[in-house]
Amino acid sequence: MRKFYTKIDNIAGNVATLKATGVGYEELALVEGSWGKSLAQVIRVNGDNVSLQVFAGTRGVSTGDRVSFTGHSMRFSFSDDLFGRVFSGGGEARDNRGELTDNLIEVGGPAVNPAIRLMPHRMIPTNIPMIDVFNTLVEGQKLPIFSIPGEPYNELLARIALQAEADVIIFGGMGLKYDEYLFFKNRLEEGGAMNRSIMFIHTASDPVVECLQTPDIALTVAEQFAIKGKRVLVLLTDMTNFANALKEISITMEQIPSNRGYPGDLYSQLASRYEKAVVFEEGGSITLMAVTTMPGDDVTHPVPDNTGYITEGQFYLKGGVIDPFGSLSRLKQQVNGKTRDDHRAIMDGCIQLYAKCRETREKRAMGFEMSDWDNKLLKYGESFEKQIMSFSANIGLFDALQQCWNILAEHFEPRETGIRSNLCDQFWPKK
């Protein structure tokens, strides 16, 4: 028998407090009033005082509204019926195709035992040379795209999604503009991928608490597919909105902020989501790519900073290209030793030369005389940017490697490249 409470004591931010007994921590509750109804989650019990985080927000909630407790924590239906569906960030159907109620699974359960994880070992080809050659994406990796607002991060995400040959694509949008949602939906449909995709969409106009649910539901569903042996690609955008929602709640709960208003557990909160990326022994996996917009292009801002400490590298989107310096795929060495003998040498060699080219550009900007060597570097840099770094480059790994050798040979002597002589002997293009 369900018990109803009809007296809410305090309402502040998105949190409502009332007196109730027998309530479990993180239990789900239902709040109903003249404004409608909303799910809510218990975020603190103190004697008979229960604090609820109301998913739809507390706007219009009255102290006389009716509250009941469900006896369980957040759950979501899991089955193949999810394919092609679009849900809200809080898990409600958003596509007028009815709610799913079968096979309910707990959202946000315990972590995977590290002892059963496998090391990521399969390359995910993207046909983007800046990724495939220089910062290879690996199945089971968690990788954010750091970007200032306005960069084409959603395009990059969509391009990877369609190229990656995943069994399941799960899309979690947080604080999305409606246009962005439509952009992704259209791209997935055009690419013929919608029937293996599931979307969880929290838009900027939706209640902020639902933003907190979005990655959890998306990742719980992903985890279920991965256990069943599916190779799942999860795309989350934008994790900065998620972090800001965390900040909002923690301030309401009067937690002492640690850095620029963000709660002290921001790292753990982000990590518990990102760490869902996994490769299971039976073959299933979760690869996680997430957009983190950087307020003011500042990597030391708490959100990108904590993210960088959690993820396995980052793609740094700057000036419309994946910046070769800030970007890093930390798992690349798991795969790039097995692709082709020259892969690592090209990766290091080309970037080191490009770094020198940038130094030279600075010197030039300051009006210094350019030596022969400087001029070589400058010309090399131009070719490299045009043929390799540009987003328009859409070629496979081996073609990209060949392209790199061609560029090197066009501008340098083998010795000047810093690449081991035996590799130059083997791969240097014959004139």
Next chain:
Amino acid sequence: MSSTGRIVTVYGNMVTAEVEGTVRQNAVAYCQRSDGVRLMSEIIRIRGKLADMQVFELTRGLKVGDPVEITEELLSLELGPGLIGMVYDGLQNPLPEMAAQVGKFLEPGHYLKALDRKRDWDFTPLVAPGTVLTAAENLGKVKENIFDHFIMAPFTLNGEWKVKSIAPAGKYKVDKEIAVLEKDGQTVSVNMIQRWPVRIPLGIYRERLLPTQTMVTKQRIIDTFFPIMLGGTYCIPGPFGAGKTVLQQITSRHAEIDLVIVAACGERAGEVVETLREFPHLKDPRTGKTLIERTIIICNTSSMPVAARESSVYTAITLGEYYRQVGLNVLLLADSTSRWAQALREMSGRLEEIPGEEAFPAYLESSIARFYERGGIVELKDGRKASLTVGGTVSPAGGNFEEPVTQGTLKVVGAFLGLSYARSYARRFPAIDPLESWSKYAGVIAHEKVAWAHGFLKRGKSIYEMMQVVGEEGTSIDDFVIYLKSEFLDNVYLQQNSFDEVDAACPVDRQQHLFEMVTNVLKHKFEITDKARARDLFFTLTEQFRDWNYSPWQSDQMKTAENAIKATMSSKEAAHA
């Protein structure tokens, strides 16, 4: 006698209970969910009848009124033969066994014995009945991998006890009695298992000594420029992606040490998996055995409960102290101490303590100091020397070293290997900043020689900075050559390719040999007047030295590389003035 209580508050991983009876600070307690699952916790504050606990599990589902059982025992470890090669969580649950019994996920409420009760150990007694001994003196030994694992009199013994009986040589399981000790009519039964509370340092020895012997890591920049000593402490702060973990990993592989304890504290699960999956297949060149046979992994990664993360560093260091007590040279690598500090901060926030800088608790600094102080080299009661070396990474917010954890750590460690973003950005690995870092220890090459070489780095940097202003043309050829020399030293000595089979580990004799060769180049007075040609010459030298670095020790390939270097050095370009 244990006490009981009832939950009154649940907030994150902190639970408050109202308690009947006595309660001990830091005692273990169990919160029981209504479905019967018991969640391990630790008392961290007592206020009258209220006991605040940190729960080592997800607290989801706990209710006000749920029962709490409070034990007498402090959070403790099981110590004995069979710890080496194990993979434990922060509370010493063996993770592979956990997976076998519980499944893929770390479901709350499952606790397993740390030591295998079924395994037989070949025991040799070392004392006869009648022998008088004190705590931690040897009763006998078993062979654990290649080590003599001494079975010691209980660490908690008070005063002198007499051996009443001792088991004859033979095979015994860890929980089987192997000796009985007596004193004043009292007796204690001793088996191979000892228990010790993690928060109390374990150190029973004659005296603590000053570190005197370099701990060889086979990383040139460390062993030569910023060395570490057995029983010393060091820290590796650096922004994300600068190479802290990789440096710890290569150290765990190549360090010349008996036992490595890897404490993955609040970092990525994937990084532990790498160690876990590879170490059983990698050879330790010193012993010919696999690396896992000299490694213990403590794994409390970032998505595992935060309170257990806080205790995991203590678990790791207690294991280290235990094997030091056994007589080994142990290296503890903790990655990352900042995650541990953050766990402290989270708990402190829930306890509503008055926060210090960046919301860290006021006791942060003293906690860090106490942790590193548990390392050290000692002379055991039987005269053997044994050591525990501690190296911790620090992950400062925004990569800025002016923050409480880095600063608190720098005050107490003996070496500081600061990683810089600029160096990792330029792929100059290991990205230890040679101008910021320091070490109070002695390395594998005489200090004066090192200081002399280090001088080139400093001068090179200031010349480089000046060149940014006045340009190459405004720089004298002499200065330019010094700059090239400093770059050369950086390229062929400081930088080391950990992905190259040969270069990954540079043993002492090889370091000394290379240092000589590099010194010759640094000393050399080149007769060059043209900067482009100077640059060209150093390109050649750098490439030739790299080839040397990639050549197996004393191979033909190495000789070829060495001859090539000699040829370059005696060429016209390089001729003496």
